[in-house]
Amino acid sequence: MPDSIRITALDTAIDRSNFSCGSEPLDRYIKQFISQDIKRNLTIAYGAYKEKRLIGFYTLSATSIDTGELPEKLVKKLPKYPVPAVLIGRLAIDISQQGKGLGSVLLMDAIKRSIRGGELLGIFAIIVDAKDEKAKSFYEHFGFQPLERNALRLFLPVQTAIGMIAG
Numbered sequence: 001m002p003d004s005i006r007i008t009a010l011d012t013a014i015d016r017s018n019f020s021c022g023s024e025p026l027d028r029y030i031k032q033f034i035s036q037d038i039k040r041n042l043t044i045a046y047g048a049y050k051e052k053r054l055i056g057f058y059t060l061s062a063t064s065i066d067t068g069e070l071p072e073k074l075v076k077k078l079p080k081y082p083v084p085a086v087l088i089g090r091l092a093i094d095i096s097q098q099g100k101g102l103g104s105v106l107l108m109d110a111i112k113r114s115i116r117g118g119e120l121l122g123i124f125a126i127i128v129d130a131k132d133e134k135a136k137s138f139y140e141h142f143g144f145q146p147l148e149r150n151a152l153r154l155f156l157p158v159q160t161a162i163g164m165i166a167g
C-alpha cells in the first residue's frame with residue numbers, strides 16, 4: 001500500500017459526499033446513515049484516506065451465527081446455541097481506486113481487527129455480507145465460504161483467519 005494511504009477510524013468530519021463505489025445503497029449508507037450507526041454504537045467504521053479524501057471504508061459489528069447455518073463437519077464440534085462472530089457489514093472502495101489492491105488491504109485490515117477483537121471476546125468466525133454474486137466471489141477469493149441458508153452471507157473461522165494472517 002502506498003505511504004500516502006492511511007487506514008484509521010472513520011473521521012465523520014471529513015467530507016464523504018464525493019465517495020462512489022458503484023453501489024447506490026453502499027454510497028447512500030456512507031453519506032447518510034453511517035454517522036447515526038456509529039453514534040448509537042451499532043457499528044465501528046474504518047476509512048482509507050488518500051491525503052484528506054475518503055477512498056474506501058468498512059464496518060465491524062458483533063453478531064452471532066446459528067450453528068445450523070454452518071457446514072455439518074463444523075457443526076459436530078459446536079454447541080447447539082448460536083456462536084459469536086464479527087460482522088464485516090460493509091466494505092467498499094471508491095471507483096477511482098478499484099482494482100489496485102486496496103479492497104484486499106482493507107479486507108485484511110478488517111480481518112486483523114476482528115482477530116484482535118477475539119483476544120478480548122469469544123469469536124468463532126468472521127462473517128461478511130456480499131451485496132451480489134460479484135462481491136461474493138471477491139470474498140470467496142479470500143477463503144470465505146457461504147452459509148448454508150443464505151448464500152450471500154459468508155464466513156471464515158477465526159482459527160483459519162489467524163493461520164491466513166500468519167502464513
Ligand SMILES: CC(C)(COP(=O)(O)OP(=O)(O)OC[C@H]1O[C@@H](n2cnc3c(N)ncnc32)[C@H](O)[C@@H]1OP(=O)(O)O)[C@@H](O)C(=O)NCCC(=O)NCCS
Nearest residue numbers: 091092093098099100101102103104131134135137138141
Ligand atoms: C469488491 C471491491 C471491494 C474489491 O476492491 P478492489 O480494490 O477493486 O479489489 P482489489 O484490487 O483489492 O482485488 C484484490 C483481489 O481480489 C480479486 N477480486 C477483486 N474483485 C473480485 C471479484 N469480484 N471476484 C473474485 N476476485 C476478485 C482481485 O483479482 C485481486 O486478486 P489478487 O490479489 O489475487 O490479484 C470493490 O470492487 C468495491 O468496492 N465494489 C463495490 C462494492 C462492493 O461490491 N463491496 C463488496 C461488499 S458488499
